Amino acid sequence: MAQPPGFIQSDKTLVCKLQKALYGLKQAQGP
Numbered sequence: 001m002a003q004p005p006g007f008i009q010s011d012k013t014l015v016c017k018l019q020k021a022l023y024g025l026k027q028a029q030g031p
Helices: 005-029
Strands: none
């Protein structure tokens, strides 16, 4: 699946935001 460079860049940003959100949720829940 070939994607335009702009799409890939925005997708990386979205993935980074999602990972940070998931990490924040895990930290909030605690062990």
